[in-house]
Amino acid sequence: MxxxxxxxxxxxxxxxxxxxxxxxxxxxxxxxxxxxxxxxxxxxxxxxxxxxxxxxxxxxxxxxxxxxxxxxxxxxxxxxxxxxxxxxxxxxxxxxxxxxxxxxxxxxxxxxxxxxxxxxxxxxxxxxxxxxxxxxxxxxxxxxxxxxxxxxxxxxxxxxxxxxVGHPDELPNIPSASTSVRKRGVFKKMLRFVLMVLLSLVYVLKFVVKTLWVKDEKTVIRGGSGVELWPRKLATAKFKLEDMKLVKKVVHNATINDVLIAVVSSGLTRYLDLQSSKKTKDGLQITGLAMVNIREQPGLQELATLMKNKSSTRWGNQFGFVQLPVYYHKYVNDPLQCVRRAKAMLDRKKLSLEAHFSSRVAQLVMTLLGPKATALLNYMIVCNTSFTISNVIGPQQEIMFAENPITHMRVNLTSLAHAITMHMVSYDGNAYMQILVAKDIIPDPQVLVRLLFNPKDSQMGWAENTQSCYL
The missing domain is CATH 3.30.559.10 (Chloramphenicol acetyltransferase-like domain)
Structure with a gap:
């Protein structure tokens, strides 16, 4: 009305x-x-x-x-x-x-x-x-x-x-997320449909349980109720997209997101080893939370398409939540094992309807119980998980605003009840990740940045070790 x-x-x-x-x-x-x-x-x-x-x-x-x-x-x-x-x-x-x-x-x-x-x-x-x-x-x-x-x-x-830059009449070109279409026989289509149903049921059940009851175990990186009000520190990780592409080429059909989640998993493992006063048990689950675009056409769209009221690619907030479980593994002999684990997990997530389910449930609760109840559920799932992560693809050429070239773009959100939020944006061949932390929990985010992305400090040695494997 x-x-x-x-x-x-x-x-x-x-x-x-x-x-x-x-x-x-x-x-x-x-x-x-x-x-x-x-x-x-x-x-x-x-x-x-x-x-x-x-x-x-x-x-x-x-x-x-x-x-x-x-x-x-x-x-x-x-x-x-x-x-x-x-x-x-x-x-x-x-x-x-x-x-x-x-x-x-x-x-x-x-x-x-x-x-x-x-x-x-x-x-x-x-x-x-x-x-x-x-x-x-x-x-x-x-x-x-x-x-x-x-x-x-x-x-x-x-x-x-x-x-x-150099073409003042042309808008930036935004690459869409690649979606390979493969021809499948009737049997493979049926098998894929059955897997989608089963995975959706499993992940929906886990999503409900995680939202209402089960929390991540307490660690030196987990926030919780009230942490959104705590003072913050912010650090920036900068790296070349080519380094991540080099890693993903080694694992068949891997993506940048697979590499990103693998790097985060390895970095958090090393940070727990460095900061925890007691031994962390192997296989400990650390759950991330991601907002996933649920528009039919993935990637950044032209604004004219987004603003059409009847378009399937709609303006506004068109996303769902997905839980991303990563695990503490103290000993990793193969530097690509984390990538394979991340790819297997993300492939299953993509096949399921978890993001669509979370979006529909939020709309249903909003309709039946109102925004305060929906906000409470949203707050509960943040408190029960350990970190937020996102990745947005930006222009891969230099652009300008008011005829002034842009050197970088970095994004972050206002504080959540998480002690760590990570948001990555790629631009002109580089990637910039903003790591926002509650400084009373993680006093030096630069240490976390080095453990995540610096090959010299990293157990994985991402760019160097992977290059030797690939070549």
Whole structure:
């Protein structure tokens, strides 16, 4: 049901069920995206580029979040957006005792993002987004409320405001996730269908049990109730996509996500060995939580397609949760064994309907019991698992915003009850992972970064050991 803005005579649009979930105090979630620029920031050029962009035409970005007298939540479209209220200039002056290196800038930006993740909700007297301009560090920070859309929608919207370097009239090219279509006989199709049903039943049952009762065992990396309010630290892992591609070539039909989960599994094992005062039992399950895009067409889509109301590729929050169990294994003789384990687990997850089930259940609970009950279930599953992880594919060529080339893009969310959240974005041949931690649980996230991704410190020796196996 819609209500009406009597003053303007404009019909308000009801907030979607998932949007209502993200607006609950228990879930209140903001996406923070740090965008590094090659040249100094020109705010007037940035404002001009925004005014002419599709972002200013999108209803979610020019509407207020309001409640009517019955407490129902709506989006109320504004006639005009005052960009001065949304673009916030920050003068993060550099310490004269330190050099103005890229590492210093990265540390300053990460400290700023870590503070934002626990202490700066978006104000509701304007549309739920803003841009912080850190001029000294040549960095924009886009802050967008999760109720406006998921990562696929919001990244598509941002890229619509950018152009390719050297081709100012062309939008960025976003590679879609590869989906190989193989011809199968009737028997193989039936077998695949039976496996899908069986795996879905198993994973759905595990999902319900994990949400309502069973928690991961307490370790030095697990958070829990109340941890979302704890102070944060943020570290960045940077690496070449070619290194990950080299690893995945060794294992037949492996993907970047298989390699990523394998690296995380190995790194967490080493971190537990380093930090735990008591012996960790072999085979201990450490459960991750991932948001999975459930649109029919995978990958980042063109914005025009996402905004069509009747399109199967819809704008907004179109995702489901998937649990990703990884295991502590102290002794790993084969550096590719973790990749094979991760691939086997993820192949089963892809075949099942776990993500679709979690999405449908959330919608059903929202309809029957309302957003507070849905938020409670969402909070419970976060408290019962150990970490959050995501991976979004970005442009693989250099792009620019307001004619200023972009050097990197990094994404993280406001704090969850997890002590570790990991979000990876690839851009121009590189991958950037933001690792946000509760600093009272993990005081030095740089140690975790080295254990995860530095071949010299890693037991796996990913790029070096795998290269010798492959060649």
């Amino acid at each position: 819609s209500s009406f803005n009597i003053e303007g005579g404009v019909e308000d649009e009801p907030v979607s069920p998932t949007g209502r979930l993200f607006l609950q105090a228990e879930v209140d979630s903001v996406i923070n995206c740090a965008v590094g620029m090659k040249h100094p920031i020109d705010l007037e050029s940035a404002k001009a580029a925004l005014k002419d962009s599709i972002m200013m035409q999108h209803p979610r970005f020019c509407s207020l979040y309001v409640k009517d007298k019955h407490g129902r939540e709506h989006w109320r479209k504004l006639d005009e957006i005052d960009l001065d209220k949304h673009i916030i200039e920050k003068n993060m002056t550099k310490d004269s005792d330190h050099s103005s290196s890229d590492d210093d800038d990265e540390e300053t930006i990460n400290e700023y993002l870590a503070d934002l993740s626990v202490s700066s909700p978006l104000k509701t007297d304007k549309p739920l987004w803003e841009i912080h301009a850190l001029k000294a560090q040549k960095c924009f920070i886009l802050r967008i409320h999760h109720s406006l859309g998921d990562g696929i929608s919001l990244m598509s919207l941002f890229f619509s405001c950018c152009r390719q």
